[in-house]
Amino acid sequence: xxxxxxxxxxxxxxxxxxxxxxxxxxxxxxxxxxxxxxxxxxxxxxxxxxxxxxxxxxxxxxxxxxxxxxxxxxxxxxxxxxxxxxxxxxxxxxxxxxxxxxxxxxxxxxxxxxxxxxxxxxxxxxxxxxxxxxxxxxxxxxxxxxxxxxxxxxxxxxxxxxxxxxxxxxxxxxxxxxxxxxxxxxxxxxxxxxxxxxxxxxxxxxxxxxxxxxxxxxxxxxxxxxxxxxxxxxxxxxxxxxxxxxxxxxxxxxxxxxxxxxxxxxxxxxxxxxxxxxxxxxxxxxxxxxxxxxxxxxxxxxxxxxxxxxxxxxxxxxxxxxxxxxxxxxxxxxxxxxxxxxxxxxxxxxxxxxxxxxxxxxxxxxxx
Numbered sequence: 001x002x003x004x005x006x007x008x009x010x011x012x013x014x015x016x017x018x019x020x021x022x023x024x025x026x027x028x029x030x031x032x033x034x035x036x037x038x039x040x041x042x043x044x045x046x047x048x049x050x051x052x053x054x055x056x057x058x059x060x061x062x063x064x065x066x067x068x069x070x071x072x073x074x075x076x077x078x079x080x081x082x083x084x085x086x087x088x089x090x091x092x093x094x095x096x097x098x099x100x101x102x103x104x105x106x107x108x109x110x111x112x113x114x115x116x117x118x119x120x121x122x123x124x125x126x127x128x129x130x131x132x133x134x135x136x137x138x139x140x141x142x143x144x145x146x147x148x149x150x151x152x153x154x155x156x157x158x159x160x161x162x163x164x165x166x167x168x169x170x171x172x173x174x175x176x177x178x179x180x181x182x183x184x185x186x187x188x189x190x191x192x193x194x195x196x197x198x199x200x201x202x203x204x205x206x207x208x209x210x211x212x213x214x215x216x217x218x219x220x221x222x223x224x225x226x227x228x229x230x231x232x233x234x235x236x237x238x239x240x241x242x243x244x245x246x247x248x249x250x251x252x253x254x255x256x257x258x259x260x261x262x263x264x265x266x267x268x269x270x271x272x273x274x275x276x277x278x279x280x281x282x283x284x285x286x287x288x289x290x291x292x293x294x295x296x297x298x299x300x301x302x303x304x305x306x307x308x309x310x311x312x313x314x315x316x317x318x319x320x321x322x323x324x325x326x327x328x329x330x331x332x333x334x335x336x337x338x339x340x341x342x343x344x345x346x347x348x349x350x351x352x353x354x355x356x357x358x359x360x361x362x363x364x365x366x367x368x
Contacts (some may be wrong), residue, residue, distance in 0.1 A: 030298035042270035058295025170216035
């Protein structure tokens with residue numbers, strides 16, 4: 001009986017991950033309009049672009065209530081397929097909630113889902129988990145039966161027990177996987193070839209204005225660390241470059257500005273069929289009469305352009321998105337970055353240097 005029950009559960013999980021057949025064409029930004037969505041993470045595989053997003057469901061729009069991860073795919077960036085649910089925090093035996101930012105990467109026919117999970121006992125903190133599947137649509141299962149990154153592995157700093165969030169993974173040309181993550185502190189570590197163990201000590205990159213949401217990518221001979229940075233009261237997107245994952249990293253300035261109606265923003269970068277894209281979220285969607293808000297965001301995409309010197313052209317967030325043709329080389333050359341072109345070295349420090357008592361945080365002021 002137990003075997004039959006287990007088989008039935010597996011079948012249900014497989015069916016839930018299959019193509020729902022619901023197709024739609026994008027008409028501008030935001031591109032996902034059937035639900036509120038956030039933290040876009042693109043994966044290019046076998047002629048398709050898969051887009052993994054968190055499902056925003058905050059009733060009050062103020063707090064974050066992200067219950068599951070959804071997946072969409074496209075062959076041409078015009079017509080998309082909604083695959084629905086692919087993973088939830090509670091699919092990890094030790095997870096209790098909060099489907100914050102994630103990324104899926106493929107290696108040797110396996111798909112590794114790195115993600116933020118709020119963990120229960122004995123962790124009681126934000127952690128980084130990893131699930132694995134034989135298909136980009138799942139079913140995904142816990143790869144190691146425990147978190148990959150736990151609170152005791154990183155210094156808390158001012159962010160407390162929720163600094164281990166928003167993992168991003170890049171597999172280098174030599175096969176070496178690297179992972180970055182963090183809120184308030186940008187962590188970087190090498191992974192072992194099995195994709196589920198750390199290979200060496202965790203490093204800390206002191207990138208200017210860093211808040212959260214890092215994204216690792218490579219274009220030609222340069223490596224890019226793109227992340228959510230603090231702007232004028234809301235997050236912007238900044239980035240750094242390096243000749244290798246070992247560094248040295250150089251801060252290059254802003255990539256894009258603040259997201260409309262949203263405190264947060266989260267970059268996801270992909271090259272697909274010869275064109276580069278920047279995915280992000282804002283909060284401009286109104287769904288069934290409910291407007292966007294801090295906890296009701298919506299995923300958008302605009303073209304991304306690389307300049308001859310390896311820097312990225314500033315991305316203006318648009319309503320049209322990719323429903324219009326990309327800019328010509330001449331038009332790209334005319335783009336002005338409001339932060340200018342930066343060339344600031346990024347300091348790399350040992351994680352042990354951060355393991356020192358921090359002053360207590362001041363009491364939070366509550367408006368009358």
